[in-house]
Amino acid sequence: MNIVVNEELKAYIEPLTQDEHDALERSILTEGCRDALVLWGDVLVDGHNRYGICQKHGLPFQTVQNPRFQSMEDVHLWMIDQHLGRRSVSDFQRGVLALRKREIMAERKARAAASTEAAEAPPAPDAPEAAAALPAPDPLSSREAIAKAARLSSSQVVMIEKIQKQAAPELVAAVKSGTISINAAAAVATLPAEEQVAAAAAGKDELKQAAKRVRELNKRKPREEAAIEESPADAPADSAPATDELHTLRTRVAELTAENTELRRQVAQLQAALPADSTPF
The missing domain is CATH 3.90.1530 (Conserved hypothetical protein from pyrococcus furiosus pfu- 392566-001, ParB domain)
Structure with missing residues (x-):
């Protein structure tokens, strides 16, 4: 054979x-x-x-x-479905396969739409019958459908998409090997590529620390955005982070104004105490 x-x-x-x-x-x-x-x-x-x-x-x-295979595309879809059903496939790989299936189905749908008129034309009388085609796969048109096919949550699908788009190859390899979780890898993937590579090279502990730093930074962002929203409407957007400094400056201005007022009062008293024929200073 x-x-x-x-x-x-x-x-x-x-x-x-x-x-x-x-x-x-x-x-x-x-x-x-x-x-x-x-x-x-x-x-x-x-x-x-x-x-x-x-x-x-x-x-x-x-x-x-x-x-029933009629094209390499049919073969790919069949292979994906077979592996999506296997327990030995990791969560990350199932997510990757489900997203890959979505891409294939989207391309197939686009081709079908482009050739609708040709498809609707009646076949020639002597045209041979086509071989039985594979059943139409699930379209996976929504993130929920992808998650269901991969036996994942929608949030996990979002994280896997982020890893695919933003992660350096070294970080992807760490996820595949189980060195870092999907959740942590999605966080590290937001860092510049060189930082991802350095963290992956340093190993599991450094990857965890990098993910922790990203999460802490993300926690601070909503507070900073809230401070901007609560600032006066006419204040520049970039002045919001300096709210404390602005308060300090305003306090200092008030103190100087009070000191100036007091000095003017003392000068007025001194002038009033001088003899009428004396030369004012």
């Missing part, structure tokens, strides 16, 4: 850790390869680790065709 390993498909899903791969190898050596490898023609779609282990030890395996 000629089985083709497509490297792009092999890398499409996050690979097993070394411990996970070793556990799978022990299981296959003890019980054999119980699950059939899924093929699309000659291309291996599901079971790359099992196939490699069986090849290494000369063990037999079974294969099954999925005749």
Whole structure:
């Protein structure tokens, strides 16, 4: 049997850790390869680790065709759905897969909208019947739908999106390895890239401290914004943080004004006490 390993498909899903791969190898050596490898023609779609282990030890395996794949996009969607249902997939990876599925479905929807007129045209009388297509996947048109598909909360989906968009590769690697939580990684991802890299290189403790610093800073921001809103309407926006300094200045002005008034009073008394023919000073 000629089985083709497509490297792009092999890398499409996050690979097993070394411990996970070793556990799978022990299981296959003890019980054999119980699950059939899924093929699309000659291309291996599901079971790359099992196939490699069986090849290494000369063990037999079974294969099954999925005749409903019509494109590589169908293959990707099927692979995503398979892994979303597996307990061994981490929360972060499930979120990444669900977001990837949303992108595929959005692209497919855009293509369908662009070719609506062509799709509505009646088929030629001699056109061959198309092969049975895969059932239409869930569109994942909302964040709630993505969260449900990934078995996550909506807030976790938001954080994973932030990590995907803003995190340096080193920080993403730390999340995948479990060195840092999704929540903490989303906080660190808001830092400049060089700070993310430095924190990831320093290890777990420094990543935690970086996340703590970001959270404390975020807690202070609402208080500063409230102070700006409570400042006089005609005051410049950037003067709000200096409210205490402004109060001090106003107090000092009042003190100087009082001192000036007192000096004027004393001068008036001295002038009144002088003889009429004396020269005023």
